[in-house]
Each structure stands twice: as structure tokens, then as C-alpha cells.
Amino acid sequence: FIQIEKLIFDHINSIYLDKIVKHLIHLPKLHTLIPSPIDYILNSTIIFTQVFCLKKLKYCKLTYRVKDNKNVLPIDFDQYEQSSIEYLIINSPFQYESFQKLFIYLSKLRHSSINYLFGSNHSQIDFYPIHLKDLNYIFFDLHSIHFHQFEELIKNFFHHIKVLRISTFNDSSYSHTKQWKELISSSMPNLHIFDMNNSYTSAMHRFLYLYLSGQFRSKFWKKKQWFFLSSI
Template identity: 45%
Template sequence: MEGRKRQENNTIQNFRSNKKRKLQNEITTININKSRFQDLSNEIFYVIFEYLDIHHVHKGFFNFNKRFKNLLNNSNLLTKINISTISKSDFDYYYRNIIIRNREHINVLRLSNPFTTDIIFSPTNIILKFISLETLILDNIHVKYLNKMFDYLLDLPKFHSLTISFINYIESLDIFIQIFRLSKLEYCKIIYKIKNNQSLLPIYLTKYDSSCIQYFIINGDFPFNSLHNLLSCLPQLHHLSINSLVNCHNTEREELSPIELKYLKYAFLKLNFIYFYKFEK
């Protein structure tokens, strides 16, 4: 028994010794090649930065030496900001040192915590300076931020892609009216939920008949009697996905004119208590 235990201890010690030796060799290799790494041109580093999140770039290079600090401060990179799980104190640092300094060059912004949305959209003059923003992804946003947020997005010259999911229940489908206000929007994915006993009123989008949206993904209950109105507003539609098309009771039936969707290539509709013959009519 003692011999077996001694053998196991020797095996563990040998494993740790080999692991330590391998780590020392890697550190030695890094030290030998350090000067070669720094000899790379600025253009090569800009290419490297494009494959990294700006948070990792800042942590890995900003305080490395004066050259890299100047390189990042003077960079015109179109940066991608992806903020997932993060504490408020960490985000405050991230916001001051990365987002604010790069706001004019950010083209993708993803926020996954409710408090980050509050910080980004509260000062009215901040979000309006994101002049290169093309794609906005908001996970777990509160409904209360909607009106303020869309008012700001209207004034961003390059903005064309929105993905949004709500942390709380929505009480109406007015969010679609806000979406169609964004006249340059080409991609939209919306994720929402309603209470089990809640009935959805139809939405009317007749004033928005020339939307540029090409890809529309709706993950949430959407009333069948609003589908025709929705499609009438999407002449450029290529891709449509609705994961819960629901029947609305006590609504008047109306005669609907045909809709020509000449660019539509893909459609996915999950029917909930809806007979397929209704589409034929």
C-alpha cells in the first residue's frame, strides 16, 4: 500500500516538474522573441487588432509601452465592442477608457446588461457621437428605454442593423412602430415575451410603407391579423422568420389585397392555433 502511494506521489511530482519545465521553456521563448515581436510594423498590428475585441486590445497592449499606447490612441480602427457579463465597476472603467475614447470609430456595439444600456443612452450627447455605428445588439433591455433609444438611433448616419431582446414582458407591439421609424434599417431581430393571459391588439403600420428591412426575425407572439399589414411595409424583404404566429379572437375579418414580395427568398412561420387555409384566402 505504501509502495503504491509512493509511486503515485512520484508520478504527480514528475508531472508537475515536466509542466514547470515546459512553462519555463515557453517563457524563455517569449523573452527571446520579444524584440522581434516589437519590430512588426504598425500596419500588421492594425490587422491583428481587427481580430480582437477592443477590451482585450486595451488590456494586452495599451500599457505595454509608449509605442502601443500612441498606436491605440491614434488608431482609426472601426472597433467592435462586445460587453457581456461585467460588473458595474468594471464597466465604468471600460466606458471611460475604451468606449468614450473610441466612440467615433465604433461600428458594432453589443450590450448585455441592463445598467450598461442606461449608462450609454442616458447622456443625450454621448450616443449621438457614435457616428460610425452600424450594428447595435441589446440583450436584456428594459422596455422603459425604448422611446429614448429610438430617438437617438434615428440620427446615426450609418446605423442599419438592430438586434434587441427584452428582460421584462412587453404590454403592446408598439415596438414595431418604433422599428419602422428607422428608415435605413436593413436587418432586425427582436426577441420578446408577453404574459400568458395577455391578448395582443393588432398593429397598424400603414404610414410606413417603404421600409428598407431585408432580414426580419421575430421571436415572440405576433398576431396573425397583423401579418398582412407587416408584409405590406416590407417591399425589400429577403428573409422572414416568425416563431409564434398566433390567432387573435374577436377581430373583424377584412378583405386583403395581394402582396408582391419579389425579393423574398426565405420564410419561416410557426402557426399557433391557425389553420393553413387562412393563408390561401
């Protein structure tokens, strides 16, 4: 099996996955790993630690289940070597507070996608900048993360991105055009594609969106051909 380049573990018990991943360091050509444990994960730190130890890995797509998003533990590990991962897709709940720990070991990252990025409406984290010069694509599905918190991520980690795709739910804090224009102009000079999907359910959120969305039709947005989707 020494020639294996890609491994997919679908619906595997996490106990077995843990034992298998420990031996993957002996596969010198392994560049793609897609693990998907079938049982609930209590601490995702274990998965990230093992994956980051694979020195030739370029693409990783993680899918794990948790019983309660609110009780997901933030990742917490100390790894002294940089990961080789360039494409990281997390199809599971991931805490806003964990970004610093995650990115400090991903200097080669090019593409980051998280399908359930969540925080607290009152979370205030003091991030410090990490230079990710190769990171040019991000997609985040945001939950309980207000614009000022998302702004901190952009300023500290995503200065070089070219493609930004986000989705929000019942959060009008992302609908103010002035703050977006300032953030893009000051912190995302290379941005070419901006795709934001705002979903709303209540009448009040619908009213706010209809009122604020008109501001995104100015020359600034039309010139760049950026668009927004809303589902009421």
C-alpha cells in the first residue's frame, strides 16, 4: 500500500479511524484524506492533531458529528511543525474562537471552507495577525457571528484572498454597505469574487434587508459585479 495517494474513510467508527490515521505517516505519497466518522466526536482536537502530522497531505476534507453545537470544544493543541495542507474543508461545526490555533500551523493553505462556523453573539477574541500569503479562497456558513467579529477574521488572516463566499442567517449586521466598502478597500485589495447569501425568516429581518440591500446597487458594487442573494 505504499503507493496509495488518496484515502476515503466513510462512516467509520472514530476508534478505528484514530488507530488507522496514526499509521498513515508511513504512506509517503498520500496527498488526499477524506475521513467521515459515523459516531459522535467529543473532542475534534484529536482529529486535527493527527491530520496535521501527515507531512505530504495537500487536501483534507473533515466531516464529523457532534451532539450539541453549543458544547463543541474549541481545538487546543500545540504542534511545532507546519502542516503541508493546502485545501482544508470542514463539513462540521467549528468554533470562531479556534481560528488562531488552526491557522498558525497552516502557512501553505490556499483554500478554506467551513460549512458551520459558529460563535457567540458576544464573543470578543483578541486575534493576532497570521500571514497566509497563499490563501485566496474562503467559504464560511456563519452562525451567531456578527459583522464586527467577522471583520476581525478578515483583518488578521485573510488579507490576500481573491474569492470570498459567505452565508448568514437572520443577521442584518452584514447588510450595511459602508462597512463592507471600508473593509474591502482596506483589508482585501485582491478580492475579485464576492458572493454573500443572506437568509431571513422573520418579517422584521425582511424589512431590514429590503431597506438596506438597496445600498448595494451603487457604482462600487456594479463595477465589481458582485451580487447578493436573499431568501425570505
